[in-house]
Amino acid sequence: MRAPVDAAIRLEGVTKVYEGRRALDAVDLDVAQGEYVAVMGGNGAGKTTLLRVIAGLATPTRGAVSIAGVPVDRAGPGLRSLLGYVGHDTMLYGDLTARENLLFHARLFGLPDPERAVADAAADVAHALDRTVRVLSRGTKQRVALARAFIHQPRIVLLDEPYTGLDEDASETLSTNLASLASDGRTIVVALHEVARAVSGPERIVALDRGRIALDRSTAAADDIESAYRELLRTGANR
Amino acid sequence: MRILAPAWLIARKDLRLELRTRDIVTSVGLFALLVVVAASFAFPTWGRGREGVAAGVLWIAFLFAGLLGIGRSFAIEKEESCIDGLLLSPAGPEAIFLGKLLATLVFTLGVELVTLPVFVVLLQLSPGAGTAVLILAALLGTFGLATVGTLFAAMAVNTKTREVILPLLVLPIAVPLLIASVEATAAALGGRSLGSAQPWLLVMAAYDALFLMVGLSTFRHVTEA
Numbered sequence: 001m002r003a004p005v006d007a008a009i010r011l012e013g014v015t016k017v018y019e020g021r022r023a024l025d026a027v028d029l030d031v032a033q034g035e036y037v038a039v040m041g042g043n044g045a046g047k048t049t050l051l052r053v054i055a056g057l058a059t060p061t062r063g064a065v066s067i068a069g070v071p072v073d074r075a076g077p078g079l080r081s082l083l084g085y086v087g088h089d090t091m092l093y094g095d096l097t098a099r100e101n102l103l104f105h106a107r108l109f110g111l112p113d114p115e116r117a118v119a120d121a122a123a124d125v126a127h128a129l130d131r132t133v134r135v136l137s138r139g140t141k142q143r144v145a146l147a148r149a150f151i152h153q154p155r156i157v158l159l160d161e162p163y164t165g166l167d168e169d170a171s172e173t174l175s176t177n178l179a180s181l182a183s184d185g186r187t188i189v190v191a192l193h194e195v196a197r198a199v200s201g202p203e204r205i206v207a208l209d210r211g212r213i214a215l216d217r218s219t220a221a222a223d224d225i226e227s228a229y230r231e232l233l234r235t236g237a238n239r
Numbered sequence: 240m241r242i243l244a245p246a247w248l249i250a251r252k253d254l255r256l257e258l259r260t261r262d263i264v265t266s267v268g269l270f271a272l273l274v275v276v277a278a279s280f281a282f283p284t285w286g287r288g289r290e291g292v293a294a295g296v297l298w299i300a301f302l303f304a305g306l307l308g309i310g311r312s313f314a315i316e317k318e319e320s321c322i323d324g325l326l327l328s329p330a331g332p333e334a335i336f337l338g339k340l341l342a343t344l345v346f347t348l349g350v351e352l353v354t355l356p357v358f359v360v361l362l363q364l365s366p367g368a369g370t371a372v373l374i375l376a377a378l379l380g381t382f383g384l385a386t387v388g389t390l391f392a393a394m395a396v397n398t399k400t401r402e403v404i405l406p407l408l409v410l411p412i413a414v415p416l417l418i419a420s421v422e423a424t425a426a427a428l429g430g431r432s433l434g435s436a437q438p439w440l441l442v443m444a445a446y447d448a449l450f451l452m453v454g455l456s457t458f459r460h461v462t463e464a
Binding site for chain 2: 055056057059076077078080081083085087088089090091092093094095096100104105107108109110148
């Protein structure tokens with residue numbers, strides 16, 4: 001486990017209990033500024049809870065979470081502006097157009113030129129901007145959701161299975177965008193299902209099993225990671 | 240300013256959604272109209288004390304219409320986890336509370352603007368000198384209901400039976416406001432002047448101020464998961 005001094009994200013002994021079940025169990029995790037981390041794990045391993053706790057959308061039952069040294073539960077507007085988050089749901093209003101949704105968020109973030117920010121963030125879905133979100137395909141909705149999360153150019157990006165619903169081209173574009181964000185020094189934590197994707201972009205993989213960190217390694221040795229992760233899933237399934 | 244600007248953005252977004260779908264105004268407006276029309280047939284339009292009965296019916300209509308509207312307004316935020324998008328923005332919980340409150344207030348007052356004249360005509364009431372008191376009572380009472388409703392709707396939205404839970408949470412807390420609203424409205428419908436309704440109006444203003452403060456200071460905890 002790394003322990004960088006300039007941790008962008010720090011979790012100390014974080015436990016989250018939902019209806020008697022431990023979604024996270026005494027998790028300690030440091031993510032350095034500019035690090036690109038993949039969070040892996042089977043269904044119910046705690047990936048979503050981990051991201052929600054980091055984003056401040058779920059309050060830990062025990063333990064502490066801090067972003068850039070500031071406890072998340074005391075996050076002010078400045079700290080919230082650092083975060084970009086994509087969850088399982090799109091966080092888009094179905095009866096507004098994609099443009100209206102993005103403009104609304106751009107204005108909420110106090111961006112100086114909201115129209116320009118929308119055009120930049122949603123360049124790859126420009127054709128769908130004036131359509132009501134409810135009628136968009138799952139993939140296009142996901143691309144608008146990603147544009148919403150990136151519109152204010154966050155320093156810390158939290159993505160929960162962002163490839164869901166995307167076709168091959170859009171997935172490729174997202175991978176390229178994430179690589180570009182990482183090279184730009186942004187901190188990225190992305191929850192993924194496919195180990196192949198986790199070893200192709202991120203520099204570190206953290207695997208959860210029943211709410212605990214079961215694997216935390218650099219992705220430099222991709223083969224080693226893949227076999228270790230598959231072994232983890234296999235033993236988890238057998239328990 | 241840090242709160243007001245994002246609150247206005249949130250309220251404007253809700254109003255834009257409503258203008259597009261007319262979900263809330265249609266259902267809530269129809270409900271309120273049905274109640275007052277039914278009441279006009281059920282209750283006598285003459286005799287002493289009819290103002291008290293009329294005021295009670297009116298506030299029952301406003302209360303349940305308001306709760307329907309508030310519940311729907313938060314259901315929209317629950318759909319696709321839009322509330323998370325708001326909570327992740329720099330707006331802050333206080334601005335979200337104010338924004339939702341403002342939108343609810345506009346919807347409910349809009350419905351009352353249609354319902355109230357219909358009600359006065361159907362029940363053959365003549366507020367006369369009490370018109371100003373009637374308007375003031377409607378404004379203060381609606382503000383209080385919207386404030387308490389917004390606060391509790393944020394709690395109820397994460398429950399499976401939110402439509403049932405919301406009135407159960409709001410009704411006991413809203414009793415003092417409802418009593419004052421009915422008394423002030425009865426005085427207004429009886430054509431009495433501001434002086435006779437003043438104590439009730441002051442109770443309503445104090446209730447509104449108290450729950451506005453409670454809402455602003457506790458909304459952060461209400462939205463925690």
